[in-house]
Amino acid sequence: MSEPTKFSLVKPTIDTPFHIDFEWWKQHDSDWRVFLFNLLCDYHQNVYKDQDENVVIDFIDPKTAEVKSVDGLLHTLLNHCAKMTDFTSHDSSLVSTVFRVFLSNNNQPLSPNDLSKIINRPANTILITLSGPTVYKGIRPFDKK
């Protein structure tokens, strides 16, 4: 298991990139899988409802038929459900919306400025929310290291 990243001492700005730090989230929120499950589309909620929440699946490469063992919930969420057109358009809180944006873009780092253009909320509001004392759903500044 990789060591969770520590807080940076540098104060984030509206240009500081953020992302979902899954490792940090796993360490600090025992309900993170429940939350992920709720984000699955109806079809996949049905598929995974009887599975262990830590289920590992055999992902089959669509071109080569190579098999890789991957985290079932996360893989399905990132590669299928988060790609659905209405995934980011749910009427929800700022934090949930930002979280969905990161899931839909394969967790590519985005700054409050970038996010502001996507979710149409002020960059400063996003910055204040994400850089406050509470870390929501593992969303933290992206450490380039």
Next chain:
Amino acid sequence: MVAPKSLDPEYWEHFTVDQDDIEFLYNQLLELEIPQTQNSLIKLIVSNRIKNIRDAQEKEKEKVGSLLYLPKNSYEIGQTLIFPSMDWRNGQVDNVRKGFNPEFESFNVIDITFENGEKTSFASNLENHPLNNISATVATDPLLDINHVIEFYGDQLLNVLEKNLEKNTELVRIAGCWFPKALLVDINNGHLNLVEAVLEENKGGPLSTRQLLDQIEFKSPVNSQLMEFSLNYVLQDDQRFDEVGPAGEVLWHLKDMEPEDVRKIPSFLQYDKFDYDHEIVKPFLAQFEGDLFDELEEWEKVQVNVSEIKVSLIFPHWRSGTLPLSHSLSRLFPTAYEAPRVCFTFVDEENKKLFPGWVVRPHKYVYGLKEWYKANGLMPGSLVHLKKGDQPGEIKVFQEKCRQSREWMRTALIGSDQGIVFGMLKQNVFTTFNERMAIAVPDPDGFEEIWKTTNNKKEDINRTILRIMRELSKLNPQIHAQELYAAVNILKRCPPGMILNFLLTHKDIKHLGDLYFRISESSEGVDL
């Protein structure tokens, strides 16, 4: 070795012709019995290569049979499989287990160790996967599509093929077509003598191969294309005959009956190549005023629209009855793949009379206008209009006539010391002309004699230019480069670039702007 799934682009990029290709072409030509162009031959080779690759792939697939990894099949521990998606590498099954993925009903996972020790896993017993249809993947490879290969690699393949065929002694080429030498129809000396007689009767030619075969009444059971090709081949090797047809047409002429100025470069057009810095003169060449085309000038701007061109004559071409085959004019006149001399027809636009013309490709001039220049009263500097004729291989020639008038013209005369002098004299003028280049030459025979003298031939070109510049200065000290170009060419063949190089680099010549120059006053009279 199993053929790769997708062909490596290097296969066509580094294409070479091997003995199998030559044998294949030989057999194809044998079967077709018709000589083929290089374009057709390369298509035959590419199509054969693609067929061979596909056959090899099919054979390998059959040979490896059940050993070819397909996701739909079931495998056991210890089996060695070939993986098309992994560059067709071999790997052994180490373990088989039940696979789990809620997306698929049931499948197995086989753990594989490749020959290089690399380990990975693959799905088996999986019905629904694109890799199960491997032949469809191979079929879509663009490098195995003849149209794609010809479009992207055609020119390069043609070059390689041409070099190989030229080295091959069993295949012969004429007029862009190839055929096995051994299969040509036997044509003997008697036939060739008959051809010579037929051409002689027709003023030397030109006649097509078909016309020649008909007139010598040559009979053979083979097809007419092969008969023509065979006759062309023997005529090509016989010094008596010359192939003079434009591209795509084979016409024969008796070499001895071709005009002397076609067989040998006219003395007025001979030029002793002189090296000079082309970069210096390039920007100034563009300032020469229209209608100037010179076959010796490599840097001529090519005209895009070449359906009609107006050429300003210089003395050497006027006297030889020729035109310069510069870049622009070469696009107007008929050309050929191989024939150095191309016979075509001039059409006098005014009276519709036809007369023969010759494109002499190696020496870059067009011959056949001597009588026409004389009959129409042209002089050095006159404008000759040319345009494509109504029939292929025809060129219309005409001049803008002006009412006969007497005008003050720059006139070149021979001085008492046999040197050139210039004066302004009244001359009869019959045609429109380029004002900078027009020079009346009342005694062309006299200049022809001077042209032939050893002194004139041996004189350094820079000396000749300076001598003529001094003579022109007597009429007007400011001399335009284009006027000097026309004047120098009365004594010596010289391209405009050479004139400019002299004017721009000589220490005693002053550049006055545009293309005007003058000799420095301090050096006037000094023998430079």
